[in-house]
Amino acid sequence: MQRLTKNRKAVLTRGWGPKTLSYNCLLHKEIASTKNTTISDTSTIALTSTINPAELNTREGLAGTLIERICLQYNEDANRNGASAIDRKKKRQETAKEKLEQHGQRISAGLLVSSGQYRIDDTVHGYVKRVEDKRKQQEQQAQRKRREAYFKLKEKVDKVREKCSSPDKWNSGELATMIQWFRHKGDAAIPKTVAERCQQYLEVCG
Numbered sequence: 790m791q792r793l794t795k796n797r798k799a800v801l802t803r804g805w806g807p808k809t810l811s812y813n814c815l816l817h818k819e820i821a822s823t824k825n826t827t828i829s830d831t832s833t834i835a836l837t838s839t840i841n842p843a844e845l846n847t848r849e850g851l852a853g854t855l856i857e858r859i860c861l862q863y864n865e866d867a868n869r870n871g872a873s874a875i876d877r878k879k880k881r882q883e884t885a886k887e888k889l890e891q892h893g894q895r896i897s898a899g900l901l902v903s904s905g906q907y908r909i910d911d912t913v914h915g916y917v918k919r920v921e922d923k924r925k926q927q928e929q930q931a932q933r934k935r936r937e938a939y940f941k942l943k944e945k946v947d948k949v950r951e952k953c954s955s956p957d958k959w960n961s962g963e964l965a966t967m968i969q970w971f972r973h974k975g976d977a978a979i980p981k982t983v984a985e986r987c988q989q990y991l992e993v994c995g
Contacts, residue, residue: 816875889916896920946970956990964990 885904
């Protein structure tokens with residue numbers, strides 16, 4: 790909160806400042822419905838011209854300066870409360886809704902507001918439930934994979950034990966299986982040679 794310059798810029802960018810907020814109020818549907826868009830026929834006739842725009846001076850002198858300023862002001866107004874602002878708002882809402890549907894992010898108040906959701910209702914409950922269901926499904930899949938890997942390894946270990954032979958008579962694959970069965974998290978990687986694997990097996994088995 791001590792960085793006043795950046796905080797003011799952030800407030801202005803988000804449309805929270807007094808001036809920007811006043812412009813955004815004009816986007817409200819009740820206010821926009823009272824906007825007078827009709828033009829009288831006499832005004833239309835007065836503004837009609839048959840001059841070719843290519844013959845006008847639009848780049849040099851006072852005319853060029855005024856036209857440039859008019860275009861800049863028009864673009865600024867359009868970005869603030871015109872079609873561009875409405876399009877950006879719709880795009881933000883669509884992006885936020887996609888993130889909620891994809892469950893890619895934690896559901897926060899900011900994400901809900903960006904999607905146009907201002908109340909905690911059944912829609913929000915549905916988002917939360919789908920995220921929780923997806924999390925549980927991922928946990929179940931991980932547990933199932935660990936269980937399958939365990940029984941697959943146990944089956945290999947039982948086959949090695951059925952031979953009733955000493956470790957020095959096991960081949961490289963059998964040694965790797967037994968090392969993997971007894972090794973703990975943080976142990977060294979399984980070596981490549983038979984002699985080294987036999988030595989590591991005796992070490993991990995104590």
